[in-house]
Amino acid sequence: SFFQQQDVAKKSYVAFQDGTHIEGKFVIDTLWIPCKELGAHDRYDNFILVDMSERGGMPDAVNLDKVIEIIDHRSFPDYAAFPNAAFRVEPVWAAATQIAEFFYFNQQIKLDPKIAQLLLCAIYSNTVNFKADVTTFRDERMRDWLQTFVEDKELFMQMFDFKTHYVCDNLRQILVSDLKEMPEKKFTIFQIEVNDSAMILARQEEITSIMKEISADITHAILIIQDIQAGKTTILSRDKQTAELMGNAWLPWIAHGLLRQIDNIMMRKSIIPYIKK
Numbered sequence: 001s002f003f004q005q006q007d008v009a010k011k012s013y014v015a016f017q018d019g020t021h022i023e024g025k026f027v028i029d030t031l032w033i034p035c036k037e038l039g040a041h042d043r044y045d046n047f048i049l050v051d052m053s054e055r056g057g058m059p060d061a062v063n064l065d066k067v068i069e070i071i072d073h074r075s076f077p078d079y080a081a082f083p084n085a086a087f088r089v090e091p092v093w094a095a096a097t098q099i100a101e102f103f104y105f106n107q108q109i110k111l112d113p114k115i116a117q118l119l120l121c122a123i124y125s126n127t128v129n130f131k132a133d134v135t136t137f138r139d140e141r142m143r144d145w146l147q148t149f150v151e152d153k154e155l156f157m158q159m160f161d162f163k164t165h166y167v168c169d170n171l172r173q174i175l176v177s178d179l180k181e182m183p184e185k186k187f188t189i190f191q192i193e194v195n196d197s198a199m200i201l202a203r204q205e206e207i208t209s210i211m212k213e214i215s216a217d218i219t220h221a222i223l224i225i226q227d228i229q230a231g232k233t234t235i236l237s238r239d240k241q242t243a244e245l246m247g248n249a250w251l252p253w254i255a256h257g258l259l260r261q262i263d264n265i266m267m268r269k270s271i272i273p274y275i276k277k
Contacts, residue, residue: 014033014034014035014036022162022163022166022167022174023121023125023159023160023162023163024122024125026158026159026162026163027117027118027121027122027155027159028118030155030158031114031117031118032114033114033118038059038060038061038062042061043061044061044063044066045066046066046067046068047062047063047066047067047068048067048068048069048070048071049062049067049069049070049071049072049082049085050071050072050095050099051071051072051073051095052070052072053070053072053074053077053078053082053087053089054074054077054078054081055078055081064081064082064083065083065084066084067082067084067085068084068085068086069085069086069087069088070082070085070086070087070088070089071088071095071098071099072087072088072089072095073089073090073091073092073093073094073095073097073098074089075089075091077089091136092136092138092139093126093127093132093134093135093136093139094122094123094125094126094127094139094142095122095126096118096119096122096123096126096142097123097136097138097139097142099119100116100119100123100142100145100146101138101142104141104142104145111149113149113150113151116146116149116150117146117149117150117152117155119142119146120143120146120147120150120155120156121155121156121159123139123142123143123146124143124156124159124160125156125159126139127139128193128226128228128265128267129156129160129228129229129231130143131228131231131264131265132226132265132266132267133264133265133266133267133270134267134269134270160193160195160228161195163193163194163195164194164195164196164199164228167192167193167194167200168194168199168200171200171203171206171207171210172210174192175190175192175207175210175211175214175223176214178190178191178192179191179214179215180268180272181218182272182275182276186218186219186220187218187219187220187221187222187275188211188214188215188218188220188221188222189221189222189224189268189271189272189275190211190221190222190223190224191223191224191225191226191268192223192224192225192226193226193228194225194226194227194228195227195228195229196227196229196230197225197226197227197230197232197234200225201225201234201236201259204236204258204259207223207236208236208238208239208258211223211238212238212239215238220237220238220241220242220245221237221238221242222235222236222237222238222242222246223235223236223238224266224268224271226265226266226267227265231263231264231265232261232262232263232264232265233261233262233264233265233266234259234260234261234262235253235259235260235261235262235271236258236259237258237259237260238258239258240258242258243255243257243258243259243260246260246275247260249271249274249275249277251266251271251274
């Protein structure tokens, strides 16, 4: 979230709460881009939220009445939660695409190569290496344009490698940090992205045990594994009952025990409607 601190100089910062996103941390550290940790009791004049438009998961330091702008790509933002905000909610898959377009359509504003690289990596991340089923032409257009500003055109691959090793080394933490509950359907949906899904599937028994522990009070749980290199999606069900239920979702997948594999990248938001149905 971008926010402005209340002082004479009216300084602006880029900030996070509870640590940065894995890929974001890698790119920020690599490019030496300064960021600030949001304190729960900090006070600021106003906020601009990026890739966030709901109350859920909102950092404690954010005063909803002081949110002046929201840049997001979710179809149904919580308009009522932010009464003083201007909304920029558009049908792209990466919120970073919208930010890049600010520079693209107003080229009188100089784009720093570091910021171009940060935006480029963010778009690669959100689109899962441009293999996600929800990628738009606007995401692709900004990728091609931003690449003209950066020297290292392969930094996004290093980012994905870093994330894959981090996920494997911190598997339980990753599963806990990125889950979505559907209480009305008694479902918990975990999701991870890695360069090589075989590294994760080799730990199938460990993962199902973790899912049973985390979602013990939920009837069903699945893990969506997106393979960045292969461009495939594998769904691992927590147990046989869930696997059988997922077999009724009418998706074009191949079944192997608790596994269901699809020959393209499907995002969690694309799979949820099948589960609800």
